[in-house]
Amino acid sequence: MDALRQKYIDAIANVADESTLEDLRVAAVGKKGEVSLKMRELGKMTPEERQVAGPKLNALKDELNSALSAKKAALADAALDERLRSEWLDVTLPSRSRGQGTIHPVSQVTEEVSAIFADMGFTVAEGPQIENDWYNFDALNIPPHHPARQEFDTFYMNRAEGDDRPPHVLRTHTSPVQIREMEKTGAPIRVIAPGRVYRSDYDQTHTPMFHQIEGMAIGKDISMANLKWVLEEFFAAFFEIDGIKTRFRASHFPFTEPSAEVDIQCSWVDGQLRIGEGDDWMEVLGSGMMHPKVLQAGGVDPDKWQGFAFGMGIDRIAMLKYGIPDLRAFFDSDLRWLRHYGFSALDMPTLHGGLSK
Numbered sequence: 062m063d064a065l066r067q068k069y070i071d072a073i074a075n076v077a078d079e080s081t082l083e084d085l086r087v088a089a090v091g092k093k094g095e096v097s098l099k100m101r102e103l104g105k106m107t108p109e110e111r112q113v114a115g116p117k118l119n120a121l122k123d124e125l126n127s128a129l130s131a132k133k134a135a136l137a138d139a140a141l142d143e144r145l146r147s148e149w150l151d152v153t154l155p156s157r158s159r160g161q162g163t164i165h166p167v168s169q170v171t172e173e174v175s176a177i178f179a180d181m182g183f184t185v186a187e188g189p190q191i192e193n194d195w196y197n198f199d200a201l202n203i204p205p206h207h208p209a210r211q212e213f214d215t216f217y218m219n220r221a222e223g224d225d226r227p228p229h230v231l232r233t234h235t236s237p238v239q240i241r242e243m244e245k246t247g248a249p250i251r252v253i254a255p256g257r258v259y260r261s262d263y264d265q266t267h268t269p270m271f272h273q274i275e276g277m278a279i280g281k282d283i284s285m286a287n288l289k290w291v292l293e294e295f296f297a298a299f300f301e302i303d304g305i306k307t308r309f310r311a312s313h314f315p316f317t318e319p320s321a322e323v324d325i326q327c328s329w330v331d332g333q334l335r336i337g338e339g340d341d342w343m344e345v346l347g348s349g350m351m352h353p354k355v356l357q358a359g360g361v362d363p364d365k366w367q368g369f370a371f372g373m374g375i376d377r378i379a380m381l382k383y384g385i386p387d388l389r390a391f392f393d394s395d396l397r398w399l400r401h402y403g404f405s406a407l408d409m410p411t412l413h414g415g416l417s418k
């Protein structure tokens with residue numbers, strides 16, 4: 062029994078991993094382990110022999126069991142120590158720098174414009190960028206073969222060969238949203254609709270995709286005076302410049318009568334664009350009183366209701382406000398440009414918190 066004891070005590074002491082230790086446990090005190098087999102032999106002994114051997118065997122079993130569990134704990138501690146050593150991590154090291162994105166001026170200005178018009182009771186709507194012929198043209202009093210269709214430099218979608226229906230278009234303006242919103246809610250109405258529009262045009266102040274914000278207010282006695290007040294109120298808030306000069310020019314759109322285009326005073330000095338000074342003008346919007354046929358197309362009775370509408374170039378007013386000289390750079394995705402002209406994500410424009418950084 063002493064030899065057995067010594068054999069296992071030594072073996073346990075020398076074990077280096079938990080699975081060998083488990084093998085040892087089975088070999089010693091497992092069901093068919095050496096100690097267990099010895100215990101079975103107790104039955105064949107005389108009562109006197111058993112009285113001596115029984116307690117000794119039990120003591121041996123206890124001793125081995127506690128040696129096994131002590132070793133098991135020691136191995137687990139060692140394993141943990143090893144993990145702590147190998148998985149050690151210095152949390153005080155500076156982290157890898159993460160590129161920080163910026164909010165594009167167009168997004169920022171869209172938010173700014175929305176905040177100002179929301180304050181005047183306008184809700185925000187959106188419409189599809191792929192529009193059908195009717196919403197983009199006919200409903201806005203631009204029938205087929207109307208010369209205004211040519212002025213728009215429209216991008217047409219493809220129709221399958223032999224399909225004679227008019228092709229869908231990339232909307233040339235946000236005005237189709239006027240019709241969609243009238244259909245949706247009827248009069249009275251006060252809504253703005255920002256979004257992308259498309260025309261085949263490209264120079265310093267024109268890109269084939271650009272952004273407009275449509276505005277529309279319909280009521281029983283809405284007039285041109287309301288239009289002028291709303292726009293002047295808007296420009297004062299947006300540019301945060303007292304007495305910023307605007308110019309209302311009589312104009313023509315098929316969907317408004319009378320119509321006016323609005324320019325903002327600006328100057329170009331050494332390629333620098335500045336607003337509120339100089340004797341250049343930048344056209345920023347078209348507007349007017351909604352044509353009765355347009356109200357009708359939207360399901361609004363022109364004998365009961367009247368309204369104004371305007372369409373403003375978001376990119377244009379962003380250029381003016383933030384002194385960005387070339388519109389094309391807006392859509393080049395040049396990171397240096399985006400970092401320079403972009404806004405912090407935390408810089409949400411609100412009327413009370415200030416509209417610009």
Ligand code: PHE
Binds near residue numbers: 314347349370
């Ligand atoms: N849709 C016109 C354009 O894109 C702008 C406009 C909108 C004019 C609403 C009058 C009324 O040029």
